[in-house]
Amino acid sequence: MADIINECKAAWRAIRVKCPLVHNITNYVTVNDVANIELAMGASPIMADDEAEAADIASMAGAVVINIGTLNSRTIESMIKAGKTANVKNIPVVLDPVGAGASALRNETTERLLKEVKMSVIRGNVSEMSYIAGTSANTKGVDVSSEDMRRDKLSIAKTVAKKYGCTAAITGEVDVISDGSRACEIHNGVSELSRVTGTGCMTTGLLGGFAAVCEPFTAAVCAVSSMGIAGELSFEKHGKTGTGSFHTGIIDEISRMDGEIFSERAKINEL
Amino acid sequence: MADIINECKAAWRAIRVKCPLVHNITNYVTVNDVANIELAMGASPIMADDEAEAADIASMAGAVVINIGTLNSRTIESMIKAGKTANVKNIPVVLDPVGAGASALRNETTERLLKEVKMSVIRGNVSEMSYIAGTSANTKGVDVSSEDMRRDKLSIAKTVAKKYGCTAAITGEVDVISDGSRACEIHNGVSELSRVTGTGCMTTGLLGGFAAVCEPFTAAVCAVSSMGIAGELSFEKHGKTGTGSFHTGIIDEISRMDGEIFSERAKINEL
Amino acid sequence: MADIINECKAAWRAIRVKCPLVHNITNYVTVNDVANIELAMGASPIMADDEAEAADIASMAGAVVINIGTLNSRTIESMIKAGKTANVKNIPVVLDPVGAGASALRNETTERLLKEVKMSVIRGNVSEMSYIAGTSANTKGVDVSSEDMRRDKLSIAKTVAKKYGCTAAITGEVDVISDGSRACEIHNGVSELSRVTGTGCMTTGLLGGFAAVCEPFTAAVCAVSSMGIAGELSFEKHGKTGTGSFHTGIIDEISRMDGEIFSERAKINEL
Numbered sequence: 186m187a188d189i190i191n192e193c194k195a196a197w198r199a200i201r202v203k204c205p206l207v208h209n210i211t212n213y214v215t216v217n218d219v220a221n222i223e224l225a226m227g228a229s230p231i232m233a234d235d236e237a238e239a240a241d242i243a244s245m246a247g248a249v250v251i252n253i254g255t256l257n258s259r260t261i262e263s264m265i266k267a268g269k270t271a272n273v274k275n276i277p278v279v280l281d282p283v284g285a286g287a288s289a290l291r292n293e294t295t296e297r298l299l300k301e302v303k304m305s306v307i308r309g310n311v312s313e314m315s316y317i318a319g320t321s322a323n324t325k326g327v328d329v330s331s332e333d334m335r336r337d338k339l340s341i342a343k344t345v346a347k348k349y350g351c352t353a354a355i356t357g358e359v360d361v362i363s364d365g366s367r368a369c370e371i372h373n374g375v376s377e378l379s380r381v382t383g384t385g386c387m388t389t390g391l392l393g394g395f396a397a398v399c400e401p402f403t404a405a406v407c408a409v410s411s412m413g414i415a416g417e418l419s420f421e422k423h424g425k426t427g428t429g430s431f432h433t434g435i436i437d438e439i440s441r442m443d444g445e446i447f448s449e450r451a452k453i454n455e456l
Numbered sequence: 457m458a459d460i461i462n463e464c465k466a467a468w469r470a471i472r473v474k475c476p477l478v479h480n481i482t483n484y485v486t487v488n489d490v491a492n493i494e495l496a497m498g499a500s501p502i503m504a505d506d507e508a509e510a511a512d513i514a515s516m517a518g519a520v521v522i523n524i525g526t527l528n529s530r531t532i533e534s535m536i537k538a539g540k541t542a543n544v545k546n547i548p549v550v551l552d553p554v555g556a557g558a559s560a561l562r563n564e565t566t567e568r569l570l571k572e573v574k575m576s577v578i579r580g581n582v583s584e585m586s587y588i589a590g591t592s593a594n595t596k597g598v599d600v601s602s603e604d605m606r607r608d609k610l611s612i613a614k615t616v617a618k619k620y621g622c623t624a625a626i627t628g629e630v631d632v633i634s635d636g637s638r639a640c641e642i643h644n645g646v647s648e649l650s651r652v653t654g655t656g657c658m659t660t661g662l663l664g665g666f667a668a669v670c671e672p673f674t675a676a677v678c679a680v681s682s683m684g685i686a687g688e689l690s691f692e693k694h695g696k697t698g699t700g701s702f703h704t705g706i707i708d709e710i711s712r713m714d715g716e717i718f719s720e721r722a723k724i725n726e727l
Numbered sequence: 728m729a730d731i732i733n734e735c736k737a738a739w740r741a742i743r744v745k746c747p748l749v750h751n752i753t754n755y756v757t758v759n760d761v762a763n764i765e766l767a768m769g770a771s772p773i774m775a776d777d778e779a780e781a782a783d784i785a786s787m788a789g790a791v792v793i794n795i796g797t798l799n800s801r802t803i804e805s806m807i808k809a810g811k812t813a814n815v816k817n818i819p820v821v822l823d824p825v826g827a828g829a830s831a832l833r834n835e836t837t838e839r840l841l842k843e844v845k846m847s848v849i850r851g852n853v854s855e856m857s858y859i860a861g862t863s864a865n866t867k868g869v870d871v872s873s874e875d876m877r878r879d880k881l882s883i884a885k886t887v888a889k890k891y892g893c894t895a896a897i898t899g900e901v902d903v904i905s906d907g908s909r910a911c912e913i914h915n916g917v918s919e920l921s922r923v924t925g926t927g928c929m930t931t932g933l934l935g936g937f938a939a940v941c942e943p944f945t946a947a948v949c950a951v952s953s954m955g956i957a958g959e960l961s962f963e964k965h966g967k968t969g970t971g972s973f974h975t976g977i978i979d980e981i982s983r984m985d986g987e988i989f990s991e992r993a994k995i996n997e998l
Contacts, residue, residue: 212503213484213487214487214488214491214503215491217488218488254503255503255505255506256506257506257530258506258508258530259530284502284504287502287512287513288504288509288512288513289508289509289512290506290509290512291509379495380495380496380711381492381495382488382491382492382495382501383491426708427496427705427707427709427710427711427712428492428495428496428707428708428711429492429496429703429704429707429708430704430705430708432492432704432707
């Protein structure tokens with residue numbers, strides 16, 4: 186436990202010093218928030234999704250983030266190309282399989298990405314991660330996951346981690362992260378986070394930044410816990426005002442976060 | 457008058473309880489605000505615009521919102537497919553004909569959508585709705601409607617309602633809504649709402665949420681009046697600060713709104 | 728010096744009175760902020776990027792803004808078409824060559840745009856403008872420019888201005904603007920502006936608005952200095968709160984700005 190906290194503190198120091206370039210191929214719903222939260226953490230985001238430049242941009246990056254939130258035929262090829270380029274150059278790739286399980290297109294794309302690109306981290310809600318683990322699942326939209334899917338998160342995370350040789354992060358009321366050997370549970374966050382679109386995408390964005398400066402398990406724990414802490418701090422200030430101010434406050438808190446704030450608030454249990 | 461207010465109060469209760477999934481095919485300018493205002497009201501938004509999944513997603517939804525703000529050849533087919541699927545399944549479809557009248561592409565797309573998809577509600581400014589009614593119109597951009605178009609709103613709304621068997625909502629300084637038999641005028645709102653992009657799109661987003669839990673005329677009245685009230689409340693707090701804070705405040709107010717706040721502030725005249 | 732300040736004051740008066748329509752073909756990362764800052768300044772933005780309507784929309788506009796931030800094969804043709812239409816009708820065209828120098832696609836597109844469309848103003852960071860000037864450059868992402876590129880800005884600006892018969896604006900810690908004969912340096916702004924995505928795009932958006940109501944050199948000076956002033960004012964209020972609130976505050980300050988606020992804070996040195 187002290188180990189992972191210290192690793193996260195080191196990650197927070199590293200991100201501010203190294204300012205890694207993060208190449209995001211992401212959805213147009215939350216792209217502005219993803220760019221702003223990556224800037225807030227100290228990374229340097231670049232959004233580029235045309236097939237003609239996906240390889241060029243990915244090869245300059247410290248990490249590549251692939252988010253299928255509003256995937257379409259044009260960008261799927263770019264995701265594959267950016268991912269393959271990153272693999273060749275040993276640049277970590279982070280996948281956010283938004284809505285996996287909800288449509289044939291999302292299922293096929295997720296499977297193709299997992300077949301053709303080696304992921305360092307996969308982050309999703311329990312519906313999406315169940316789908317990837319091979320458990321049948323029903324999804325009721327990208328910002329809600331059905332209650333009956335909340336059991337056996339650890340088993341799902343371990344299955345995904347072992348199946349794809351990656352770190353698997355399942356976010357929700359309680360977050361569970363596993364890389365197949367290590368595992369932990371995170372109890373940060375507030376339920377209001379589900380009333381702002383893109384808190385999942387932003388978590389994946391943070392994860393991309395950290396993945397460029399530390400190893401994948403630490404990156405996932407640090408990103409997920411930091412997002413939860415930012416949610417708590419913003420909710421303390423803006424909870425009664427409304428979800429618009431709460432949303433702005435999340436970016437504020439990430440921009441001010443450091444290893445000290447992190448270690449004071451992190452609620453991480455090793456499993 | 458008491459009737460419509462009571463129906464709106466019931467709609468506010470229903471949306472928070474039922475949390476319907478709303479499928480939005482919308483523009484990339486204001487998509488984040490549309491998702492956030494739908495979450496703020498209690499709905500569950502999903503944005504998916506690829507033709508390959510338009511039918512899958514629409515068939516799961518409680519309502520489908522089609523907004524042509526940044527339409528392009530790729531998404532037009534998705535709009536048609538989502539709309540037709542919704543029609544088959546008796547899922548209400550809401551159209552926001554952004555910029556209709558401003559270009560041949562928008563005109564042709566609007567006409568094709570209206571021919572191939574049965575709409576429950578069409579919401580637009582007076583320029584857009586005049587175009588649909590068959591009155592010749594000039595549009596000067598999506599956030600401004602020329603003054604000389606402001607007359608005869610009720611006649612335009614009734615024409616659209618009867619022509620397409622739907623509820624027609626014309627928003628502006630005074631909003632006029634008709635379903636061909638009932639009609640009303642709404643006097644909520646502040647002029648500052650026209651200095652934030654997407655207040656029309658957000659109104660249509662709210663309309664999609666309400667259309668999933670009540671009948672179309674009520675949904676339109678409740679959405680349009682709620683947006684006006686949110687604008688008034690936000691302007692009281694942020695009017696002197698500027699349009700950025702005012703924008704954030706609109707989401708805040710919708711996230712805190714309920715039937716009580718609504719009925720205290722609603723200014724609805726039956727016609 | 729007094730001249731340019733007076734010209735800028737006149738530009739601020741004109742924009743509020745004339746409310747020009749600005750046609751933006753821009754990236755999906757910062758498009759909402761660009762629309763909102765143009766509304767905040769008093770302009771009327773329209774975002775339309777399909778080839779089928781690019782000419783229709785451009786021909787109605789007071790200025791056309793082309794931003795290649797998330798360019799793709801579909802929108803490149805629209806940019807060319809909008810630009811050519813504007814040239815025929817003597818409507819000013821403003822180019823933001825986001826990431827020029829960072830990929831073959833961006834380089835080729837920038838070159839094609841500059842060959843086929845006559846630009847009134849080009850605004851970029853020093854990496855992008857060096858690329859256009861013909862100096863070899865390395866870009867480390869769209870929100871950061873490498874320190875070793877900061878020398879000789881005036882020479883780069885003059886080269887671009889003469890090569891393309893336009894006003895060239897290089898933004899950064901110190902901004903340099905030249906139209907080949909006149910030149911000035913602007914010392915407004917705070918470093919925190921680089922921690923919010925799209926402050927460059929928003930500056931270009933402001934530039935589009937001003938270009939519709941005054942001549943290009945004045946438009947560039949007024950836009951760049953106004954953005955810096957808005958950054959200073961917002962930072963005074965929100966600097967300690969975080970980058971989310973600082974971001975919202977930038978829009979607030981532009982919405983409240985006028986010639987008086989501008990002339991009190993502008994730090995412009997003629998060169």
